[in-house]
């Protein structure tokens with residue numbers, strides 16, 4: 570693995586860092602309090618080409634490699650995890666899935682708008698009754714014999730971008746009651762325009778963190794889409810979801826790296842300026858220990874995440890390494906934000922300072938896109954060949 574950035578990667582990182590410092594960091598606390606990031610940020614991300622990273626230019630993408638994608642995701646994670654999540658879901662889970670599995674017509678219809686930030690995507694897998702056990706989802710899609718359309722009924726839970734998205738990548742059971750189609754085998758993927766009649770979207774309020782990000786419940790009541798809305802093959806939708814999440818774990822890990830970096834930057838700045846016992850608190854060894862602890866985990870998380878990008882770029886297996894990076898970086902983000910708050914003392918407990926938000930935002934990272942327990946089971950299965958789910 571080459572740890573030196575090439576010119577293009579260094580330039581995209583600088584572009585992202587400048588954008589984050591100007592357009593995100595100054596507003597992150599206000600967006601958090603208002604429970605909504607400025608929606609204009611989506612178009613700005615699109616204009617910079619960030620929402621089209623790794624997508625071919627012929628579909629409106631900006632090309633670029635996976636490390637560039639990781640670098641931009643890190644920077645957004647440093648600025649605001651809510652904004653980072655908007656991109657991770659729309660680009661990482663939806664746009665990339667359309668690029669990988671879509672028909673020519675689906676690609677032409679959706680990719681240019683998604684890459685430009687004129688449309689946003691959401692990824693609707695989780696249901697009220699199935700989270701970690703996503704393969705057992707119960708939303709149904711039934712073929713209408715006369716028209717050939719698919720009619721969807723069911724509910725989805727915790728859907729990032731749910732109320733903002735123009736297109737939902739929805740996973741639904743098409744396998745009927747045939748036991749051979751049970752579990753993940755009977756699932757298909759659909760691209761559902763969110764203005765389709767019968768689809769209701771309700772914002773979930775009161776989240777601990779990621780408050781700026783629209784998270785929603787989706788209800789499907791006789792939602793009718795043409796057969797051409799199916800993404801990939803019938804009954805192969807779970808593979809679409811798992812492929813998206815495998816790369817998505819790298820994206821969450823990169824966001825965590827950014828969050829750890831933000832925690833370290835804030836802790837160092839505060840520790841060198843705040844004085845107790847007649848000297849900066851950074852001059853006390855136990856405070857330096859806290860800073861050093863964050864730094865070690867930051868470097869480890871970053872290297873594990875970059876390794877995944879490197880493996881993907883070289884066409885090598887990366888799934889277990891993706892789980893390793895996601896598990897490590899998300900747990901490290903929770904610790905780093907908490908340690909940064911400790912460095913701030915009582916002031917860290919007040920939302921005038923940034924570290925309380927870091928703690929709240931970090932907490933979800935060990936939960937979504939596969940909890941820490943699920944990542945351990947994935948790593949264990951890779952090591953032993955035994956499925957312990």
Ligand SMILES: Cc1cc2nc3c(=O)[nH]c(=O)nc-3n(C[C@H](O)[C@H](O)[C@H](O)COP(=O)(O)OP(=O)(O)OC[C@H]3O[C@@H](n4cnc5c(N)ncnc54)[C@H](O)[C@@H]3O)c2cc1C
Nearest residue numbers: 692693694695700701727728729936937938939940942958
């Ligand atoms: C803010 C937010 C945004 C989200 N965005 C999206 C999104 O855009 N799209 C989407 O589809 N989903 C999304 N999710 C859902 C998220 O992926 C799920 O919450 C997650 O997969 C866990 O599912 P669950 O909440 O149902 O927990 P459960 O699966 O019920 O798990 C509860 C606990 O049991 C443990 N557990 C479960 N099974 C096992 C097992 N076999 N062995 C050991 N332990 C186990 C878990 O690790 C966890 O600790 C989001 C969630 C949140 C909070």
